[in-house]
Amino acid sequence: MNTRGKHLVAGVASLAVMALALAGCGSTSASSSSGSKDEKVEITYLHRLPDKEGMTKVDEIVKKWNAANPNIQVKATKYAGEASNMMKKLEADVKAGTAPDLAQLGYAEVPEAFTKGVLEDVTAEADQYKKDFSAGAYSLMQLNGKTFGLPQDGGPLVYYYNEAAFKELGIDVPKTQDELLASAQKAAAAGKYIMSFQADEAGNMLTGLAGASSPWYTVKSDKWNVNTNTDGSKAVADVFQKMIDAKSAFVNPRWEPSFDAALKDGKLIGTVGAAWEAPLIMDSAGGGESTWKVAQLGDWFGNKGKTGPDGGSGVVALKGTKHKAEAMKFLDWFNTQVEDLTTQGLIVSATTATAKTPDAWSKFYGGQDVMKELVAANNNMGDFNFIPGYSAVGAAMKETAAKAADGSGKVADIFSVAQTTSVDTLKNLKLSVAE
């Protein structure tokens, strides 16, 4: 019996240890609310900026604000997961009442977030800051005439190319569709590529390229009109199909290691990319000094010199935030920290200051004022907006693009899949679609 008693004691002790350990786990997560002496307000902000080495970290920027504004203390947290999982988290957080006050969302996600009940209407609080941002970007934070946050950066599509390699081949940045096809052919004959077809980015890049000419989604009398087979889409499909058939485009997923390898070994000497890819292409191609350049898109897809959006984000107010005015005050300040945000690789939507090209960039891009070129593209975007649930459309386009890449499908299929998926998505969300 004595030994049994010991067993029991041991059992209880181990239980107690477990309970302690559990309590220890719990206490760390429940410590965000600070004492409310004075009229101190705490704002939480969930971002997904890169925060890499050599950039001005978000925490450092926020520290400046906190020092100057003792009554509006901001706590910024980087979302560690994949961007595509963040919406799900916000949805759950809003339901549980633990959502942050502010969160970064891609422009394509804003309509979806609204439909899912994640956004807070801040029309009144945000209006006074409208003048600080480009009109196009500001409108991407609006739905139905209501504003839900402030824009941060834009992702216009531009053309990246290696000037010296182009000269060697005796070609220039193509201006028309015919020139593009001819130059690509010439480069391919020399084992080089001046264009890439990236199946994994199809839902972003091809949409942006088609969107340069005309929008896919319009709202008429509170109903969605969906047309993803616009003339722009047809032109994009036609050009890429020709290049894939003629093997004059580099067909490779963007985020697979061999894409970077092709940039590095000089096989890929030109590609369409989003503005935020400027530092990425620089890193992939090896950095240092080079003869790469940034140019505007040519009139390749009937886009008449316009470009389209690929990425870019704003910061939204989340449902349940108690400090709308303070949150917008901070956000306006944060999103206009042009110099600091530029180090994060952003092409800012703020118009309060001119963004300077970081030194490393101008070295790599042969002394070019890259930021000026990117800002020019940012101000030259066609009108394009997204539907709630666009992520399902993008995913379906990506799958179809992979078939076009390996030859088992056509590029045009990507846009017809976009049409059916868009309509299905809207219907499944029980939104109105005009047929």
Next chain:
Amino acid sequence: MTAQKHTQKKVRGFSTKRQNITGWAFMTPFAVLFSFVFILPIGWAIYSSFFREISEGGGAYGGGELVHKFVGLDNFIYAATSDKFWTGVGRVVLYTVIQVPFMIISALALAMLIDSYIVKHVTGFRLGYFLPFAIPGVVASLIWVYLYNGQISPIAKGLAALGIPVNFYSGNIVLLSMANITTWTYTGYNMLIFLAALQAIPHDLYEAARIDGANGFQIAMQVKLPSVRGAALLAMLLSIVGTIQLFNEPQIMQIADPGISKSYTPMMMALNTSQGSITPSGDGPASAIAIVMAIIAGLLAMVYIMAERKVNES
């Protein structure tokens, strides 16, 4: 004497009770955690599979709020009639049929080899074969993404140099590429199950067989092999349940091959439905997919057990 017996009985009754309490006390942490992280989520999944999140109020953007609406069996009907779902099921079943027997036979062969007296330094081999299992599935998949890359991989380059150009990501080969990762990871694990079973066989049996004039090979085939049938059943069942839930490999290999769709396997389809990249989206349809898949996995395991029993009886 009777009195003594009586007290003894009483003491025993008391101590049994104490023992029960101690048992339950030890059981509690497990029971609490088990119900929190296992039973509760399953219950919640079953509950939410009868609901769908939809917007109310219509219009272009809806009312700015999703409504939790009871939809009866709609989600199950959707899962059961979805082409994507059944294509995914077909894919994992094919995967299981190819991969599991290959892996189990290799594991058994390795275990037999290590258990025989031919191999010296058993610890080294045992550890070596088991090591891939210690690498998390996601990390293993990432490593293989590089090893399969046509322009970087030493394997692809080596094969190309031999005049055999292989694209590990092309249409039908990609499934085999994934099977290779799974085999690489789990063969060592299954080998350990077999090895444990082999080493539990009483050595008298070997001695008896040897006296009867059996050689090493005969002992392996006629004494060892029948004795590990139980272990084989366990290993097969675990593997079938595991491969039916194939997720890590295709999810990671998507980076390199956009052709691996969001609904490539039923488990990927469930996740992506819940995250909104497949429509209809939300936890309701996602839970329904997961539940239907669990039922299919259960049925397959049952079919296997019954088939095994039949074979053993005959």
